[in-house]
Amino acid sequence: MNLLVTMLFAACLPVLAHPLGQRLGRHAGWVLSAGLAGLAVLVTTTWLGTRAPIAGAWPWLPQLDVAFRLRMDGLSLVFCLVVLVIGALVMAYAVSYLPAGRHGSFYALLAFFAAAMIGLVLADDLVLMWVMWEFTTICSFLLIQQTGPKGKAPALRTLLVTGGGGLCLLGAVALTVTATGTTHLSAALTSPVWRDQPGTSTAVAVLVALAAFTKGAQFPFHGWLPDAMVASTPVSAYLHAAAMVKAAMYLLLRFSTALHAVPLWNMLLVGVGLLTMVMGAVYALQRHDLKELLAYSTISQLGMLVATIGVGTGYAMVAALTHVIAHAIFKSSLFMSVGLIDHETTTRDIRRLSGLRRHMPWSSLALVLGAASMAGLPPLLGFVSKEAVFKGFTEAPFGDATTLVVCVVAVAGAMCTMAYSGRMLRPLFGPDMEEPPHEAPVAMIAPVLVGAVAGVLLGITGPVLQPLVDTGARAVLADSPAADLTLWHGLNAALVMSLTAIGLGAALIVARERVDRLVVGRTLGVGNSVAGVEGFRSGSIALGRRVGDLTRSDNPYRALLAPLLVLVLGVGGVVLLTGAPGLPPAGHPFDWLLLAVVVGGVAFTLGARSRVALVTIVGIVGFAMALLFFVLGAPDVAVTQLLVEILTVVVMVLLLVRMPDGFHPTGALRSGVAVTVALAAGVAGTLIALFVMTPRSGDALGDAFLARAYELTAGTNVVNTILVDFRALDTYGEMVALGTAAVAFVVALRSRGLLPLRPSPLVVSRDNPAHDPHENTTAIRVLDRVVVPLLIGLSLWFFLRGHYETGGGFIGALVAGAAVVLVFLASGSDWITRLHIDYLRVIGVGIVVATVTGLVNLVWAGSFLTPMSTKVAGVTLSTGLVFDIGVYLTVLGLVLGSISELGLDTPEPTPLRRPGRLTTREERDR
8 A cells, every 4th residue: 555655645746746846846846855765764664674575456447457556676676765865866956947936737747757657667558658658758859849949850759769668668568568478567577478489579678678778768868868969957957867868778678588598689789788888988078068078978878787697697787786786876966966957157168167166066976976976986876887787798608709798898988977077077177267257055955965075975885875776686587696796896897897998998088189189079970869869850741741632632522532442452352252242131122112212312413413412312312311310220320310400501501691502514534433432432332341241240239239238237228328338448448529519610710711602593683582681581580489499498398308318418419419410590680690600618517427427437436338327216327427418519519610610601790679679671671
């Protein structure tokens, strides 16, 4: 239960962060820092209470075996503490870094990032893990974009790269679930599948590696990380020290349990990791911007981590976890130190910075300690972790020659690390600047010094971390050896490698001018990753535009030709592979008569020469279909079809008065192609219907609905119970689609406007009765007063009886829509006072009612709309009835919107004559 409390606490922080940031401004960081620190204490005490993995599971999607499973083992504990402790320091740092003002969205996103990372490292379900992985992707995009216009393009590029990695991880999750038969992460990773099915293991290894490479900024996906440096310093410090990139390292370590012995996994991680390590280090030596230098150093350090994990041995896991902790500490303090310098000097260019150690001594101390730890100098934690990494490389099971190459490349990367760490310290020396800066505020320096000093203390007292690292490594590989995190292990290969890297790196620092002439400003042949991503993005947009041009036309011929051809080809392929379906048994002669009416109507539409004739014929076909549904025993569908036909005819007439009476002439070739494709599509549609209606063995779903509808829903109208009970989530999706269509419909009409009304051929003079809409609607206005109340009553009657007899929210709303249409037709003006209703709000209320009803049932009964009923005055009332209210309002709002938008012609309402007042024709003419 403590894990659930931890997750709930973490989820509450972003909810509280926004109002706190709006009310307290930047000082909300103190509250959030305390919250993250409190979570770190909770996680630690929970672990110390058992010193063993803790797990819990709560139902989520039981039909798919997906649960809200949480598990904290040693690996999760390490990453939880990294996320929470560094997050607390960054939140405290942000208080002084941010300008005065409201920062609700900033703090909310940063807190949500922390919550997503906690969810990721605690997730013990593959689907839940992927969801949390994607949350981190979205958070990074939004945080980078918050910078303003300059952050838009980098945020999009970051989203494109890391989103692609998310798709790779989704593929890995799908393969893993299919192969192991479970979404339970712990069970899946210990399945014998990884040993018995090498093909599956290799495919999952490649997909997981690609996912980690994108988020971990490995070659060739490294460009997004320096590109994201437009984000503010607190964001950069958190994303690139404890959050975004650490998610990638966690993923690799977690899947190493199953994949550590897969040869391609080892080759990919070691090869790409070492290449990225050296490449990032050399690129860092080229940079003048301190923050950009740090970005490339992060890429290099992550490359070393990836290569270490790829070694696959138990001690390599020990080394990787030690360096994860060390990297989080020194990288966060370095980013925040650079932020101090930028905050006080307004520049990060090392060519413009000089003599800072005399005017910013504490900031300089933090920068020195962070850079020394990154360079791997004793007695800092970075030295301990680097020695552990080197020891892991020397013990790699690759053969002597390969191991030697790996060690040489690792020393070369560490040598460059020493060199760019020295490059970072150049601004501390030299003469004073023209305008010497002041030291940063104490509240701003304190979090930075905490991280910097921690690197020293943990380096000296390395064994303090040993239990944490041991439990983490054994969570990955059970046979991982104990860590030895002391400073001195005697003279061994790892120490020789460290001393060599330090010595060669020091030589590069001494020869810094020659190094600058050699590397600064040169293209090193690796390629511009940012340009590649931008080219891919712009190329994809251009390709999409070119493909869209094929159907980007108001002409239905061009719009429908491609999808109909695809339908015909698809059905044709299915028929070739499986054979044509059989014909259904002959029906009643009346069925054939109605079918003949439908076929005849379709044939007559081809010969129609005017739009009015076409609408009339289509209406006849629709009414024949309604009658056919009724004869076949589907009264609900028949009534729905009938009402839809009535309302459709009204809407089409409203459109016809704004369109030419006839059609544009078409050539013989185009008409022939259209008829041929239409006939082929008709045949394909018929085959699909026959396939669907062919009886199949074991298909007892319909019988089950009929047999258990009343037992489960207290309803006897099976059609309605399926819509609002059994398949309520499907119906909810259709409601949302209707609401979206209504919004799109309104936007399209209001942005482009309606065509003007065509003059009626009946109105030849002002003396013609058709000229006066008031006199012309006398009969229907009389009918309106009687029929509209009846239709409203009939609408409610259909709605209330829908659970037991023909009816329901959809039919009831259509009947109410018919009343709306009658009110419109009976009006003497286009502007109808009684219809001044915010129909978009009606649709929104309907969707909200359905949503709340479904969620209440989800909480209380375990599914979106499990039927819950009670009796009131002898009448059974079900939650399906409340859900049906949402359906009713949504459909009614759509009808109101159609009439309001299509039926009004004047831009301003004209006054209506009071009912009952008669005027002469002369008065009206005046």
